[in-house]
Amino acid sequence: MKQNARTPRRKNQSSFIIGISLTILIAGIAKYLSLLPFFSIMGELVIAILIGVIWRSTIGLPKAFLSGTEFSSKKLLRVGIILLGFRLHLGDVSQVGPTVFLLASISLVFTLVVVFLLTRVFHVETRLGILTACGTAICGAAAVVAIAPQIKAKNEEIAIGAAIVAILGTMFTILYTVLFPFLGLSANGYGIFSGATLHELAHVVAAAAPGGDAAVDLAVVVKLTRVALLIPVALVIGFWYYLSQTEKQDKPSFRSLPIPWFIIGFLCTSALYSLGIIPNFIADTLVGLSYLFIGTAMAGLGLNIQLSSLKQFGLNPLAASFIGSILLSLVGYLLIHLFGLV
Template sequence: MEQKKNSFGFIIGLIISAGMGLLAKALSSLPFLSIMGQLVIAILIGMIWRAIWGIQTTWQGGIAFSSKNLLRFGIILLGVRLNLADIWNAGPKLLLLAVLNLTFAFIIVIILSKLFKIDKNTSLLTASGTAICGAAAISAISSQIQAKNQETAISITTIALLGTLFTLGYTYLAPWLGLSPANYGLFAGSTLHEIAHVVAAAAPFGKEAMNLAVTVKLTRVALLVPVAILISLFTHSTNQGQSRNWKSIQIPWFIFGFLFMSGLHTFHIIPETWVDPILLVSYFFMATAMASLGLNVDIKEIRRVGKKTMLVGLIGSIFLSIFGYYFIVLLS
């Protein structure tokens, strides 16, 4: 009887999380909410549900499955968005831009986090979201460092709000930046947080701006692989002192799945007509995972500890924008 009850609870937890993922997809098609994106909306729905109705203990199995397994499946499928040939053809200049901006953003957020005395996990997650690709990067790295739900939610919420704010700011300031459409696309793609933010900021300035913005952004997404491995090595070394038991290091195998899917897309093994449907499934899985994450988050706790993280993210994003702008001017 107890086993049946647990199985039923598992299914209910999974259905609720999946329903929230679908609702987030529908809401993300609305004008203003489209900037926030499906993943961020999903986590907010989960948080609101918990705050109003709470969750049953028997649901935890399905919720946990969503937040871990479906998340990894989603990230693997997300690789189909990345065509490695586009990054190769863009040349070393674009790769250099992505690497330097990523490195700068990561270092500056880590330094600021130490100054503001933010815990290590939240610091790493916020740095990853700022430097790489927003909620998707935070989700991938959180599983590597075994971050708490609160830490992950605080980081995702911070990056989502700041990304939306900066997207609107870029669109308004663009005419006064003195950049060509191509350079503005490079600027947006190398400094904004989410792919949705990059598209929203670059689209009003033409096809050239959009193409370059997305290409440099996807180059940052590709850098998630080495960053995830380095963080895994770093956290293992920190926890184990100077000893290195390589067998115990948590290799992010799902990241290699991400690269595998990118390879299938690059070599046209996956038909182009399949890409969009696969991406829909990918984002559905990740949105379901984000919703389940939100179901385990206490909004009061976020309000208590999230203010400093928001300030660090804001300052770090401002520094990244300034650094990225002047680097592009220098390269022009």
């Protein structure tokens, strides 16, 4: 009996390890391909996403492996972002200050309102509309998951909301890397633009990579500013949705919100690097390790995108988010020029 009980557990552990190993394999292939002339334009992180999406759509992915790929796309991503702080000197970005916060706030509020109104126009169910708007405006799937308990969203709605922002985030990441030479932005301007307008933190890092280290550093700072606004936005939306329910039994109960601790970790590693406590050779090694983790996260993100899942709720929420993402990019680009951050 004990042997039989251990067998499923061992299978689950093996599947978990295989899932993670698959993301590492894809990240390695992406790293190699990024050294080739044509693929070097996109960079290893974008390539990792594409390979993951293509793999899932063609070869397929056993359900048992999803625990491993999701671990890479969520947990390893956060570890990678924390370690990425060892390349960011806070003194280099302190001069941006309130301008970054203002730009990020305007972009967030604009997108939140516009995408939700678009979901109304496209007759998307209210809960899914809220999730789609929050995922597009704030920080992708993390925002979808954080907002879901506040509005009592169903599992299917959470899944489609996360899928939409993952798919669109991937599309716009690739588009940004292609358009980078034609945008007329400096490395700093492009980094701020990427951080203010893309969905997932991983997408931001991947898209900003062609602009160099300075672009990635500023992109992460701007994106983390948007992520930091998740908690107050979630509280406001939860309270609004609570008041909007006419039937008491339909009202959601308030639950504890997940605190994005990786933001604190990123700031701590940045502070250590800025204070000169960590030698440069160690910091460089940790940054290299961070890209390995982020690469596996990108692969996991691609592997978790199931294109067929869009059929369940139709293309309306995707259309609303797509239009909203275009408008977000345009507004972000205009704000970069308005604030003189070109």
